[in-house]
Amino acid sequence: xxxxxxxxxxxxxxxxxxxxxxxxxxxxxxxxxxxxxxxxxxxxxxxxxxxxxxxxxxxxxxxxxxxxxxxxxxxxxxxxxxxxxxxxxxxxxxx
Ligand code: SF4
Numbered sequence: 858x859x860x861x862x863x864x865x866x867x868x869x870x871x872x873x874x875x876x877x878x879x880x881x882x883x884x885x886x887x888x889x890x891x892x893x894x895x896x897x898x899x900x901x902x903x904x905x906x907x908x909x910x911x912x913x914x915x916x917x918x919x920x921x922x923x924x925x926x927x928x929x930x931x932x933x934x935x936x937x938x939x940x941x942x943x944x945x946x947x948x949x950x951x952x
Contacts, residue, residue: 860911861928866935868942872899873910879935880905883913886928886944891917893935893942912944921950 863879873881873895880902884895897904912928922930933946 858927858929860913861930862932863910863912864932864934866893866910866942868893868896868935868937869901870898871901871942872897872904873901873906875902875905879910880907881910882906883911884935885913886915886917886933888916889919891915891920891944891947892938893944896942915944917944917947919950921948922946923950 865877866874866879868874873879881895884893887894912933914926915923915928917923922928930946933944935942936945
């Protein structure tokens with residue numbers, strides 16, 4: 858199954874962000890809170906690796922899109938949450 862693309866990212870002060878596009882080769886979303894672990898504060902566009910990032914892995918087991926630590930969403934968006942970057946596509950799993 859192809860990895861879901863990062864459709865947009867509003868975190869302009871990340872080194873991988875250029876024009877609201879994430880250019881990391883892949884991002885990792887982490888742990889209990891859907892934080893983008895790949896976020897690295899710096900000058901946007903300075904670490905461009907690929908045309909568009911994908912979600913390489915996700916540890917957020919509480920998300921309905923999480924399937925064995927992989928993201929099953931068709932695509933994700935990332936935005937600021939307080940002072941860090943979060944996956945905005947997160948939807949709590951029904952239990
Ligand atoms: S949509 Fe859910 S499973 Fe996919 S990266 Fe975001 S938090 Fe992880």
